[in-house]
Amino acid sequence: MKPPLRWKQYLAVPTTIAFMYLVYVFSGEGRMVVTDPWLHPKNLAETGKDDRPVVVTAACGVQAPKELLLSLRSLILFSHVPFRYVVIADDVAADMLRQVQRTLPPHVQLEIVGIHMRIPWKYRPWNDAFHEPCTWQRLFLPDILPHYRLALYVDIDMLFFVGLEEVWQAFRQLETGQLIGITLEHEVLSTSSIYQTSENGHIPHYGKTGIQAGILSMDLEKMRSRGWKEEILGILEERMGDIAFKDQDILNIYGHRHPDAIKILPCRWNFRQEHCRHENNTCLSAHEDGIGILHGAAETFRNWKFPGIRTAADVFREWDFRADPSGLADEMERRIAMLDDDASCDPLRLRFFSKTLRKQLSQTFVVP
Structure with missing residues (x-):
């Protein structure tokens, strides 16, 4: 009599794990909680025609x-x-x-x-x-x-x-x-x-x-x-x-x-980790006028390979978008200043992570 095929019992373990993962992904992760941060913090000028960007x-x-x-x-x-x-x-x-x-x-x-x-x-x-x-x-x-x-x-x-x-x-x-x-x-x-x-x-x-x-x-x-x-x-x-x-x-x-x-x-419209990695790849337009758009390429908004970029993303991630945004630039400067010079992506302390924010926040905001 041949011995039973014991290996079959082990198939149940990875199959169960795979099933549980799919349930987690498509049910738990799929239920995205949406709160009220979409309330717009200022009045918009009326527009007469549909020429929206x-x-x-x-x-x-x-x-x-x-x-x-x-x-x-x-x-x-x-x-x-x-x-x-x-x-x-x-x-x-x-x-x-x-x-x-x-x-x-x-x-x-x-x-x-x-x-x-x-x-x-x-x-x-x-x-x-x-x-x-x-x-x-x-x-x-x-x-x-x-x-x-x-x-x-x-x-x-x-x-x-x-x-x-x-x-x-x-x-x-x-x-x-x-x-x-x-x-x-x-x-x-x-x-x-x-x-x-x-x-x-x-x-x-x-x-x-x-x-x-x-x-x-x-x-x-x-x-x-x-x-x-x-x-x-x-x-x-x-x-x-x-x-x-x-x-x-x-x-x-x-x-x-x-x-x-x-x-x-100009590179200020796509500032990313490559501008922190190489000395010969300095983004002068961001240094002079501030970052226009920060790009989290290579998952730099989620990992700590470039702490300056991750920290900037965390400031946005943790900010209460329903609040008066006048303190956003201050918070950005404070958090970036806490990093070591080599890790900040701003060793000369040019404050290009907050420079553009200060210009934006000089406009009038109306908090609902």
Whole structure:
């Protein structure tokens, strides 16, 4: 008589754990508590026509809506104009975000749309076969938003230190031949860009250091008329097997081929860990005028690899958005000053984490 197959009993353990995890993810984590921080702390000027700026982002998975809401709160806090906020979301994120729609102030129109296009398997790099589809959506905005002329795409891990009207003004001023407004991957004096030093250096890229895809404005009307989709799909067919930075590489290849279509904006609109990591990659515009948008790339809003960036995010995360925001700059300075010079990302004490906030807070706020 053969001995019983005892190994079968062990299958029950991982199966049970997997089931419990799914229950946790889709029930407990899915119940996102939405309180009242959406009350807008100031009066808005009336607008006579629907010429609202359009901000677009993409959210996939359980954690994404939480990051998105922090970003949206910062945008609402400083913005004086009504705007549309379009979120391209998978089913999990969309279900959570629908809980938020009814809580937003009336001048913010949240629109949720489904995933437009999943990259075909044959185009996916070998090391990214199961990556979530959100990464690629910015490449197809001309089709996703067929009735819009201009849109501002932002990653979900962006904190706004200024109002949307100032960001929109900076990014929308494209010249006749330009399709995209974007920032550099590294500043022009840097020698440490991923396109200079990594295994990705063989990828054709814009300029010396490449461009960074975290925030970009797109003239969608021009892109549709100039065969954007066809060229992007051609690049995917040609290069998809050997890229490492996904849609950013695709944008860089396009920028390499069409440099006149790219408008480069100051790094203060996409300040991130790379400006703290390398001495030859200093962001002078942030030092002089303060951070405009802080980007939590590489999960720097959640880890402590760059304490200055994490601390700035914590200040926004812990701030009561219903309160008078006049103390926000003071709190930012106090928390950053507690860090060691090497960890603060501001060793010269230029106070660029709070400089822009002080300018914003010189405006009149009305607390409800």
